[in-house]
Amino acid sequence: MPKARIAVIGMAGKWSTEILADALEARSGYRQIIHPNRLHLDIPNQQLIADDLNLCELDGLIIKKIGQDSGSLALQRLELLRVAEAQGVRIFSSPHALLRLLDRLTCTVTLQTAGLPLPPTCVTESLEEALACIARWGEVILKPLFSTKARGMLLLSQAQSEAALRLELKKFQSRNPMLYVQKRLQLPGEDLGLVFLQGRYLGAYARIAGANTWNTTIHSGGHYAKRDLPQEVIDIAERAQAAFNLDFATVDIALTSEGPVIFEVSTLGGFKGAQSGIGLDIAGLYAESALSSLMGPG
Known part of the structure; x- marks a missing residue:
């Protein structure tokens, strides 16, 4: 029986994408990296194409990277991948799940409604409410709703003047209309x-x-x-x-x-920490898990 064909949605040349593609190739003989910006939806023919490959004909896809930066473009790419999923391609993890992760607010609301412990957080469009949070908590971190690795985050303190805080908040809000304000722990x-x-x-x-x-x-x-x-x-x-x-x-x-x-x-992260911190070959374990779920053990 032929091995399943699983491609990686990710960035060629990026460490985590490459080791995952290597792990899949070592176990299945198939290696394919698809950059998320190469996706092309052909609605009349019900095909999702990338570099002349119809993704709907693959057995599976592993989403490792959906783009250099999160945001509406990443969400739209996930929507395109739903086309392949709807035609029976197994996607790890499902675009439906990822759609609730990329937006920090959606992730937070999901965790909050599940009754899980979160840092004190206020989400508001009101600059006055944000100022009140700074006064109440002393120090806060403003977080973009779409970002990774602390990019775009801003630390503010009540030790700053009100004028300085207003200016910083206005500058941040010009790029992030919804203010996600979290107490610095x-x-x-x-x-x-x-x-x-x-x-x-x-x-x-x-x-x-x-x-x-x-x-x-x-x-x-x-x-x-x-x-x-x-x-x-x-x-x-x-x-x-x-x-x-x-x-x-x-x-x-x-x-x-x-x-x-x-x-x-x-x-979409965690490979480097799992390998460097714990000593896990997470790419190999993930590849084996994905192939096993499609082909069965052995």
């Missing part, structure tokens, strides 16, 4: 990524902040380390990823003096 110099595959917990890594930065992202100089966590934290993360029905997920959690809080759930 005092973290122990790190936050955590908990890794799940098909809902099964694989391990946790810490992102440890670099010098002279308020965030812990590797993009800002942080580094990874393995962490062993209490079951109560793992249980919270398990509930968080289950709310989205993902094939692969990382749950970002911080341990605060008031208990664990969830920052976000993602399915």
